[in-house]
Amino acid sequence: MRLKHTILATIAVSIINISCKDSTKREISMDEKVLSKTYQGESITHDFDAEIDALISQMTLEEKTGMLHGTSMFSTAGVERLGVPELKMADGPLGVREEISRDSWAPAGLDNDFATYYPAGGGLSATWNTELAYTFGFSVGEETRARDKDVLLSPAINIIRTPLGGRTYEYFTEDPFLNKKLTVPFVVGMQENDVAVCVKHYATNNQETNRDFVNVQIDERTLREIYLPAFKDAVVEAKAYSMMGAYNKFRGEYLCENGYMLNDVLRDEWGFEGIVISDWNAVHTSVNSLRSGLDIEMGTPKPFNEFYLADPLIDSIKVGKISEDEIDIHLKRIMQLMYTVKRMGANDRKKGIINTEAHFKDAYDIASESIVLLKNSNELLPIDASRIKSVAVIGNNAKKKNALGGFGAGVKTKREVTPLEGLQNRLPESVTINYAEGYQERYAPKKESVFGDVTQERVDTIDELDPKMLQDAIDTAKYSDITIIFAGSNRDFETEASDRADLELPFGQVELIKEVLKVNPNTIVVMIGGAPFDLGAIKEKSKALVWSWFNGSEGGNALADVLLGDVNPSGKLPWTMPKALNDSPAHATNSFPGDKSVTYEEGLLVGYRWFDTKNVEPLYPFGYGLSYTSFSIKNTKTDKNEYSNDDTILISLEVENTGEMDGKEIVQLYVSKSNSEVERAEKELKGFIKVMVTSGESKKVTLELPVKELAYYDVSQKAWTVEPGSYSLRIGNSSRNITSEVTINVK
Incomplete structure (x- = not known):
């Protein structure tokens, strides 16, 4: 019998309110009772094994191999004459990606593929809230179903090993425990909607530099204790239906054909029954990849029939390098997933919903708990709007939108509230907002990115300030009661396929901030980004410093509510912010990024483990975040x-x-x-x-x-x-x- 997903609400955390005045107890709310949960996912169903076997027995060799590789940019072939549909996928770390053409990366140009833009992984992890992880998963799962997708390529849970990582914004944390505690409810929530997660990137994919071939060397204990716990719990606890094989090599073998990782660990040890899907253009052989545990090859830029699991696989079968019986093993896994998510064999599949106010509220809830208060001397925050007549808003990031941008998956959304719009929505009419851009987002010329060409040059910026724009910002700040500078990064600068060169803020922002602080000490600096930067000088000179993220459709409203005190900030850093790059373990040991090979010399001492064990003082430690109130434990x-x-x-x-x-x-x-x-x-x-x-x-x-x-x-x-x-x-x-x-x- 097919079991439904369940969430077993066990009171793993007991909470009793005690009045400080009279020590009398009051009744606790249901929300308080479920602050902690044990999540139990559902395994792949085997109810339809006989039916699957019968279908496979009727397939031609060409029909079988068609189900093992991409026949469009995001789907595999079905077998129409037998009633077997395509397996449809979508990118998804920030929400369900817009529809693209079947045979190219050009947008399909539809008017019905808008979706909610959710906070990036860094924002979710900064909430330290497992309930919100479940909410995120469930909400984006509903949108995935509304778009008629079977697999969402999410969540991305690789450990943050270096602050320079191009996908640090997308990943959760540097800590394996926090990582797994967020991953499990996310996976369960999404898969409750008759859709499969594709947990990525399995595994040891911790840099973008040379990611398509770099050979990663990690000792076994470090692998098990740091880099695998979240992947393991996604399988063992949450019953993830699919995993994505990474680009890089691990101990000499590509991860999409690494028998130790895919067969010995993933299937034999952890009991994984789902399917392994390759990252796009990450497969290098036909027979070896299948025997090593891969099930589906996706990618670019070759014609679909030239994929390793297409015509080359047929040729290998015909000359006896691999048998059809071995092919059938992978087909059965794929079809078991299709029955489990009710793509086949059921008529009660969930329909899903998309672009609803409820989903925008989900995005708001995550964003509002993710914002980290780093400094608040002289209690400049929260802003008392009744005591000011004007506010200077400075910075390109005040208007910058991040749902789309960079190299990789974004979201086509109808709503993305910018920080400036959030203040306009929340401040009373009695307060005048004076805006100055301050700095320009400018980049040095580079070759155009081609998807599949994954070894790319870093994003180079032009960091000289325009004198007139600088003066406009100074004048705007000088004649306003308070100033808010929206600085930091964006998704064109922090991007897949490119690690950053250093910790420096781009576009000349440090100089801008210093000059503005000279004329208006009542200046709040708000950083928007996904990864650490060198904020030493800004921390020293500013009275108030806030960290926000690429925070989704409602990010601007959530940020305004925190700045104005309608929401008390409760986010805490999910990674360590170093004073200097060489303080971070991968850089202190000179083991990033490597060349053709990289050895993780820091071993177990990743993130705060290194800083605390080696007594290296960080700029801001792991787990740090202030509040507008004070607490005693x-x-x-x-x-x-x-x-x-x-x-x-x-x-x-x-x-x-x-x-x-x-x-x-x-x-x-x-x-x-x-x-x-x-x-x-x-x-x-x-x-x-x-x-x-x-x-x-x-x-x-x-x-x-x-x-x-x-x-x-x-x-x-x-x-x-x-x-x-x-x-x-x-x-x-x-x-x-x-x-x-x-x-x-x-x-």
Whole structure:
């Protein structure tokens, strides 16, 4: 019997409100009860195996191979005479991509392919909110179905190894625990809509430079503990229906024909029953790729019949290099997916909805919780609109739209509220907005990008300011009560297929900001981007600094609500912002980007693990983010002192809102093991919870930590092992701000 997707709401976090005045309890809301969930996905169905076998037995060789490769830019062939439809795919990290032509990358020019633009991965991860991850997945899943797609190429969950990564904006985080806790609900939410995720890019695809051939070398323990946990949980916990093989090599073999990764790990160890789809133009052989675990080849720029799994595969079958029985294995996997998402064998498939106000609200909710307050001296924020008559809005990013742009998937949307439009929507008529562009978005000439030509030069910018534009910005700031500079990056600068050259802000923005600050100290700097930049000088000179993202259709409204105090900022950084590039581990070890090969010399010490273990001071640490209110975390204790391997540690504590505004705090649990027999980072994230606390009140929170989460990967045993002994459980609100610590013992 085919089971429906379920979400088992288990109270993994208990919350009891305690009044700070009289200590009386009040009833908690349903939203508070489901702050943490256990998500259970649904496996690929086998109810129709006999029917599938019967269909395959009637197919010609050409019909079989047609289902194994792209016969349009985003679909494989069906078998019309047998009632087997095409398998339809769409790009999707920011929302469902517009329709393109069947045989080229030119837009199809339709008027019914608009979609909601959702915040990029960096924005979602900055919320530290698993409920919003589920909301994102479910919402974009509904839109995928409304567009009649079977597979959405999302989510993108590769670990952020370098701050220069061209797709850092698209990925979630540098931390494997946060990564998997966001991935699982996202996958479950999307697949509840009779559509398959395609989790990407499996795996070790952590740079764009030379991505189509670079040979990545990672030791086994680092692979298991850092780079694979989210992929594993996507399969084991969320039951992902498909995975995308990456471009690069891993230990000498391309990942779309890497038997160790696709067969030994993905299928044999994790029990994956879905299909593996190649990244576009990432396949290099016919027989070897299939035997190594690939199911579908997609890509450009060859004619479809010249794909490795098209005519060349037919030739290989005819000369006995591979049998039809082996081909049938892959066909059956594909058709099992088609039955599971009800493309075949059912008439009750969900219809989906798209471009609804409910979906724009989903995008708003994610964006509003993603914004990170980095600095707020003299309480310049939130802006009190009743006390000002004018505001200077400066910066190209005030008007810049990011739904489309760059090299890769975007969204054709009917709504993208810019930061300037958000302020216009939210400020009262009594406040005059004075706009000056300040800097120009200008690029050095380069060759035109061709999809499939994945080794490209970096995006080079022209960084000289126009003197007249600079003076206009200075004059605008000088004669306004307060100034907001919208600076940072955009999706033309941060882009697939190109890593950045350094951490410098482009387009001369640092000089612009310094000059504006000279004439108006009441200046708020808002950075919009997806990856770290060198903000040292700006941090030092500015009174208020805010980080926002490529934040979707409602991004401008969400940002305005935070700046004006209608929403208390609650986002926290999902990656470490370094003071200097060489402070980051991949660069400190001189192991990025490599040439034909790259070895991850930093090993386990990725992101904050490196900074905290090596005592390197970051500009802003992992997990950092301020609020308009203040919080105190106190009374931390565990339910007992000693545990066995099958136990779950219960850590109780109180979060008190000691300020004057209601707000959300993210409690973060880090674990340390002293005197370990194996190498360990100074601390590792092993739990978190986002808690809403009313001003003047406190909440009691219980975090659950399964002892199995303390395990390391024992390479000699090829197994996860919990080392006995004492562990320090450290509670705080960033990796560098630990406010309490409890020691427990594992038998």
